[in-house]
Amino acid sequence: MTKSNRPDYRKVFINDSLAIKFDIDESYSIIACEMKNNELHIRLKIKDEIFECGNCGKGEAKINEAKEMTWRHVNLNSRKTFVHMRVPIVKCRSCGKSECWTPGWASKNGLFTLEFERQIKRMGNSCSVTQIAEALGENETQIWRTLNKVI
Numbered sequence: 798m799t800k801s802n803r804p805d806y807r808k809v810f811i812n813d814s815l816a817i818k819f820d821i822d823e824s825y826s827i828i829a830c831e832m833k834n835n836e837l838h839i840r841l842k843i844k845d846e847i848f849e850c851g852n853c854g855k856g857e858a859k860i861n862e863a864k865e866m867t868w869r870h871v872n873l874n875s876r877k878t879f880v881h882m883r884v885p886i887v888k889c890r891s892c893g894k895s896e897c898w899t900p901g902w903a904s905k906n907g908l909f910t911l912e913f914e915r916q917i918k919r920m921g922n923s924c925s926v927t928q929i930a931e932a933l934g935e936n937e938t939q940i941w942r943t944l945n946k947v948i
């Protein structure tokens with residue numbers, strides 16, 4: 798296996814006795830990791846301050862403001878896991894369009910990370926929507942939306 802085929806996991810310590818492996822690239826900092834009600838909450842921060850415009854592709858977009866977002870992620874250490882981040886709302890210097898930027902690991906306009914969506918898709922090959930919803934602790938409507946989406 799070549800190096801590029803291997804996920805670049807980072808070891809994150811929740812406390813002295815619990816560490817998880819979380820796959821995220823170097824554009825992000827993990828600024829907090831905590832357990833709440835037996836759920837794992839990971840808070841990220843994006844390091845970049847300038848973004849490429851998703852509308853015209855020509856201009857640089859600068860952060861105008863930010864929006865607090867939360868995504869459900871695959872279970873880590875058998876715990877329901879959530880990723881939190883303040884997502885920049887960027888404004889293009891060239892075309893002037895403002896948009897909420899989507900991290901590369903998150904579903905567009907979704908509530909799940911792409912990895913969690915792939916897990917739902919895999920489960921969809923052998924389980925009913927009700928079984929998936931029960932196993933993951935999510936509502937059936939969100940499972941249906943994910944299964945009907947092309948990832």
Ligand SMILES: [Zn+2]
Nearest residue numbers: 850853889892
């Ligand atoms: Zn633009």
